Amino acid sequence: MAGRGPAHRHILVAITLAWAAIASGTSACEARFPPGGFPGRTAQAEFYNPRSDGPHENWAPEKTRLEFHAGFAQESVEYDHHILGSLGDMKLLTIHVRLPDSNRITCPAEALLGPGEVFEDIAPRIVDIDNDGMPEVIVVQTDIRRGARLAIYDRRAHLVAATPYIGQTHRWLAPLGADDLDGDGNVEIAYVDRPHLARILRVWRFRNGTLTELAQAPGHTNHAIGEETISGGLRFCDLRNEIVTLSPDRRRILVTTLAEDRLTTRDHAAFTGPGSLTSALLCR
Numbered sequence: 001m002a003g004r005g006p007a008h009r010h011i012l013v014a015i016t017l018a019w020a021a022i023a024s025g026t027s028a029c030e031a032r033f034p035p036g037g038f039p040g041r042t043a044q045a046e047f048y049n050p051r052s053d054g055p056h057e058n059w060a061p062e063k064t065r066l067e068f069h070a071g072f073a074q075e076s077v078e079y080d081h082h083i084l085g086s087l088g089d090m091k092l093l094t095i096h097v098r099l100p101d102s103n104r105i106t107c108p109a110e111a112l113l114g115p116g117e118v119f120e121d122i123a124p125r126i127v128d129i130d131n132d133g134m135p136e137v138i139v140v141q142t143d144i145r146r147g148a149r150l151a152i153y154d155r156r157a158h159l160v161a162a163t164p165y166i167g168q169t170h171r172w173l174a175p176l177g178a179d180d181l182d183g184d185g186n187v188e189i190a191y192v193d194r195p196h197l198a199r200i201l202r203v204w205r206f207r208n209g210t211l212t213e214l215a216q217a218p219g220h221t222n223h224a225i226g227e228e229t230i231s232g233g234l235r236f237c238d239l240r241n242e243i244v245t246l247s248p249d250r251r252r253i254l255v256t257t258l259a260e261d262r263l264t265t266r267d268h269a270a271f272t273g274p275g276s277l278t279s280a281l282l283c284r
Contacts, residue, residue: 035096035108037071041087044069045126046100050133055155057097057106068155069105070095070124070137079118079144083172085226089118095137095157109157116144120172122230127178129160129187129206136160138178138189147171150191152206161211163204166194173202174223177234181241181258188214188258190234190243195223199248201265203258217263220245220254231274237283244280246271253280 036042049057049064060066072090079089093111098104113119121140129136134155141151147166150173154160166173174195181188186207193200193216201220204211222232222245232244235255243256243263253276256265268280 032112033073033092033094033108033110035094035105036069037073037092037094038075038090041073041090041123042069042071043124043126045135047128047133047135055132056134059106060099065100067098067100068095068126068135069098070126072119072121072123074112076118078116079120079142081120081142081170081172083120083223083225084122085228087122087228089120089142091118093119093124093137093139093153093157095153095155097155109155111153111157111159113141118142118144120148121175122228125175125178127187129178129189130209131185131187138175140173140175142172145169148173150175150189150204150211152211161206161209163211163213171197174230176201176222176230176232176243176245178206179234179236179241181234181243182260183240192220192222192245195221196225201243201245201256201263203243203263214261215258215263217256217265219248219265220256221248221250222246224250231277233281235281235283244268244277246277253277255280 045068049060051062052058074092075088076091091113094108096105096108120142125138126135137153140148142148143165147168149163149165151162152160174192176190178189186205189204193202199221201217203215204213223230235242245254253268253271254265255268256263
């Protein structure tokens with residue numbers, strides 16, 4: 001798989017499925033950290049259990065509506081980049097599943113990074129990257145010496161695939177989203193590589209367990225140093241998925257499409273603040 005690092009670089013823990021009664025504060029498993037993650041550093045998404053065997057939730061009947069939760073925990077101060085302002089780097093990714101409106105969860109699966117690595121991200125992104133019905137988690141994972149990379153973890157907090165590290169300390173990337181961007185049935189992931197320096201839009205395709213870079217285009221950004229949010233994203237307009245970014249001087253909103261493994265960018269509108277970007281994402 002592209003970009004997979006040596007096994008000793010990660011302490012990955014996938015804990016046997018069990019129930020934890022969080023309302024009472026008791027636990028039927030050996031999760032080392034509170035489930036859910038830090039407030040504001042979490043994500044959740046609904047999905048329907050595709051089947052009750054294999055890699056899916058074998059405790060729930062087929063087609064049961066479930067909630068998938070992923071979050072960051074255990075703040076770290078070992079990296080001095082501070083690209084996200086006051087949002088601290090994190091060492092732990094925690095994942096669990098629950099029935100909607102229930103106070104009972106599956107025992108969290110935990111990915112705890114080793115020394116010299118952090119999750120340099122706002123919150124995890126939950127996407128069914130392989131189209132099997134079970135969501136995966138996309139995060140920005142940084143090696144202090146080699147910079148950031150985009151990483152995909154599965155339901156059990158196992159590393160599935162990753163892009164290469166940028167290759168230098170204090171170098172970061174800002175995700176835009178993941179979807180089938182060209183209608184080929186595979187999921188593509190878009191991000192801006194070094195949004196303050198190189199400002200390169202990159203698109204990777206996930207297929208058969210591997211990430212492959214499809215296309216890149218200079219002249220894009222989606223973040224300013226110290227911001228605690230990432231601008232832009234993906235939109236679905238006129239029956240196709242499109243990528244929304246900003247020009248390098250942050251004066252114009254750009255819209256980019258992927259077709260035949262090529263990116264085509266057009267000027268959309270003036271960037272006058274968050275509201276103008278929201279309108280662009282809503283196809284206005």
